[in-house]
Amino acid sequence: MNGTLVQPQQVLKRDADSFLHRTVQDLFSLKGRTIVITGGARGIGLSFGFAVAEAGANVAIVDLLSEPHEHFYKLEKDYGVKVKLYKYFTERRLYPILLKFMFNDRSDVTNHAVLGATFEEIVKDFGRIDGLVTAAGICPDEPFIERKPESVARCMNINVLGTYFAAQFATASMIKQEPLDDTHRGGSIVMVASVAAYVASKGQTTSDYCASKGAVLSLAKALGVELAMKGVRVNSISPG
Ligand SMILES: NC(=O)c1ccc[n+]([C@@H]2O[C@H](COP(=O)([O-])OP(=O)(O)OC[C@H]3O[C@@H](n4cnc5c(N)ncnc54)[C@H](O)[C@@H]3O)[C@@H](O)[C@H]2O)c1
Numbered sequence: 001m002n003g004t005l006v007q008p009q010q011v012l013k014r015d016a017d018s019f020l021h022r023t024v025q026d027l028f029s030l031k032g033r034t035i036v037i038t039g040g041a042r043g044i045g046l047s048f049g050f051a052v053a054e055a056g057a058n059v060a061i062v063d064l065l066s067e068p069h070e071h072f073y074k075l076e077k078d079y080g081v082k083v084k085l086y087k088y089f090t091e092r093r094l095y096p097i098l099l100k101f102m103f104n105d106r107s108d109v110t111n112h113a114v115l116g117a118t119f120e121e122i123v124k125d126f127g128r129i130d131g132l133v134t135a136a137g138i139c140p141d142e143p144f145i146e147r148k149p150e151s152v153a154r155c156m157n158i159n160v161l162g163t164y165f166a167a168q169f170a171t172a173s174m175i176k177q178e179p180l181d182d183t184h185r186g187g188s189i190v191m192v193a194s195v196a197a198y199v200a201s202k203g204q205t206t207s208d209y210c211a212s213k214g215a216v217l218s219l220a221k222a223l224g225v226e227l228a229m230k231g232v233r234v235n236s237i238s239p240g
Pocket residue numbers: 038039040041042043044045062063064065107108109110134135136137138139158162192193194195238239240
């Protein structure tokens with residue numbers, strides 16, 4: 001599709017009798033699709049991994065952790081789908097030939113170059129990207145008046161810019177690739193926001209977190225409109 005707009009007649013090209021040869025399970029199946037999950041090495045991101053693997057999807061996890069939660073290995077073992085945790089290794093030499101170190105830069109959503117290289121690697125390994133879940137996030141709990149610029153910037157960088165650029169890299173792949181069939185072109189992005197985007201939490205001092213999740217919610221709305229005609233659906237969910 002090369003990033004061209006999806007024409008309405010393409011979106012609506014459906015076989016009216018498809019119910020005769022497709023089951024409801026088929027319609028919900030993610031078989032053959034690749035879902036990327038940022039922050040998927042544990043917690044909510046990892047449980048998304050289980051959900052999409054159960055529906056048949058291959059799972060690519062992008063996370064800062066050097067060691068995932070033990071359940072990650074269960075995901076690898078139990079579902080018969082391809083699963084990979086992305087760590088981005090770079091080679092640096094202290095003295096030519098004598099000492100070679102492999103540094104694990106890991107897949108930090110705040111490192112634009114590493115994140116871009118990771119998405120490229122995913123496309124090489126899996127062949128395509130059909131879905132993205134942005135679960136990477138942090139929640140500092142410190143009084144507003146004591147917050148330091150670096151700490152607030154880190155929260156914004158992970159929660160907002162990490163979501164923004166992961167979505168940008170995923171979209172770039174989704175709009176280039178051929179659809180798997182005539183009902184599935186483009187892709188789907190789910191951004192993990194929070195109930196903190198809607199309400200203040202009494203008992204917690206999470207000013208920057210709340211602001212960041214408000215931004216994620218707005219980003220999902222803006223991209224939902226901007227990317228709709230490219231066939232990329234964008235939604236957010238707000239756990240809490
Ligand atoms: N747990 C809750 O009650 C709750 C409620 C509302 C929203 N959320 C949101 O859901 C998401 C997941 O939350 P969780 O409770 O599972 O948290 P978690 O801390 O268990 O998991 C977050 C994951 O993100 C990864 N991560 C953090 N910074 C990263 C970075 N720079 N690059 C790549 N990965 C990074 C962590 O390594 C971790 O694996 C977060 O965005 C969080 O804000 C959680």
